Amino acid sequence: MKLVKIISWITLIIFAVIQFFPVNYNQSETIPQTDFMIVNKVPATVYKTLHVSCYDCHSNNTSYPWYNKLQPVAWYLEKHIDNGKKDLNFSVWGDYSDRRKKSKINSIMNQIESGEMPIYSYTVIHRNAIISKSDKEAVIKYMTSLKDSL
Amino acid sequence: MRKVRLTSIMVMALISLSTMSCKDTNKENNNDNHEHSEINQDKMDASNSAMNSNIQNSVEQKVLTNYIALKDALANDDNANAKELGVTLAQSLKSFDSSGFSSNEKLELIDIIEDATEHAEHIGYSDIAHQREHFKILSKDIIDMVAITGTKMKVYEHYCPMYDNKNGGAWLSMNEEIRNPYYGNKMLKCGEVKREIN
Numbered sequence: 001m002k003l004v005k006i007i008s009w010i011t012l013i014i015f016a017v018i019q020f021f022p023v024n025y026n027q028s029e030t031i032p033q034t035d036f037m038i039v040n041k042v043p044a045t046v047y048k049t050l051h052v053s054c055y056d057c058h059s060n061n062t063s064y065p066w067y068n069k070l071q072p073v074a075w076y077l078e079k080h081i082d083n084g085k086k087d088l089n090f091s092v093w094g095d096y097s098d099r100r101k102k103s104k105i106n107s108i109m110n111q112i113e114s115g116e117m118p119i120y121s122y123t124v125i126h127r128n129a130i131i132s133k134s135d136k137e138a139v140i141k142y143m144t145s146l147k148d149s150l
Numbered sequence: 151m152r153k154v155r156l157t158s159i160m161v162m163a164l165i166s167l168s169t170m171s172c173k174d175t176n177k178e179n180n181n182d183n184h185e186h187s188e189i190n191q192d193k194m195d196a197s198n199s200a201m202n203s204n205i206q207n208s209v210e211q212k213v214l215t216n217y218i219a220l221k222d223a224l225a226n227d228d229n230a231n232a233k234e235l236g237v238t239l240a241q242s243l244k245s246f247d248s249s250g251f252s253s254n255e256k257l258e259l260i261d262i263i264e265d266a267t268e269h270a271e272h273i274g275y276s277d278i279a280h281q282r283e284h285f286k287i288l289s290k291d292i293i294d295m296v297a298i299t300g301t302k303m304k305v306y307e308h309y310c311p312m313y314d315n316k317n318g319g320a321w322l323s324m325n326e327e328i329r330n331p332y333y334g335n336k337m338l339k340c341g342e343v344k345r346e347i348n
Binding site: 102106107110 | 283
């Protein structure tokens with residue numbers, strides 16, 4: 001019994017202490033001129049799909065639920081978002097060269113078509129981020145036309 | 151004593167939890183050596199860009215050689231080998247220096263190399279279907295790179311019209327014979343020779 005008590009205290013203390021470790025929150029006040037939605041004329045359905053299903057990890061602005069600001073969840077998310085933005089950041093779309101844009105569009109289409117994105121660890125909590133079949137088709141169609149226009 | 155051990159276990163658990171990520175697989179796998187052979191010295195003129203230094207030339211050759219090796223691994227359906235070669239190719243791409251080129255070529259080369267590096271890195275930790283998706287775009291990059299840098303090796307551009315829902319996919323090869331990297335054993339001979347380079 002005593003052991004259980006000790007363990008619980010230690011856990012609680014560690015949990016409390018790590019809350020003070022700083023994390024860079026991925027949030028910004030303004031939408032940059034290089035944002036995908038500003039650079040391109042995006043149809044409303046595609047706009048919504050990308051915002052709801054992709055922007056949390058692939059832009060400079062994540063909308064965090066409160067529990068995502070708790071440690072160690074926040075650390076885990078920070079890493080995820082860093083990786084996500086490294087591969088694709090919709091906020092800096094305008095800064096990508098045409099070659100890079102085409103390359104990113106290819107990957108976007110492949111990932112969405114195969115259902116690998118948005119990843120399961122995200123959709124398991126954000127149920128509304130699951131992309132419906134018709135929305136998928138709309139995104140693919142839009143991305144195809146965007147790629148051809150480059 | 152026991153308490154100390156418990157604490158350290160807890161701390162370790164938390165640390166490992168917080169450093170978890172979906173892709174930590176960038177294995178350091180540097181077996182590149184950076185010696186540059188002098189065999190190329192006499193053949194400098196063969197290159198499109200006369201301003202190239204000899205060192206730069208061999209970096210380009212290395213990129214091309216690594217790319218071709220990767221192509222062969224994919225044609226052999228060898229996922230593990232393709233991973234290693236993706237990492238190797240990414241490293242050789244990173245040592246590419248475009249400073250000897252004209253400013254237009256330089257801008258394009260930097261762009262190409264950046265894009266190609268990303269695809270090579272992805273090939274370094276993906277399953278084979280993904281590797282092939284990335285290989286398609288990587289091939290375009292390498293073909294565009296060769297168009298600027300030229301090559302002393304004789305290479306062939308091959309094309310498979312079936313790949314990627316009939317959007318097609320190209321690749322470079324040292325041999326005229328088709329060995330399809332997009333399908334491997336499933337359709338090894340599918341494809342055609344588009345052109346000869348050099």
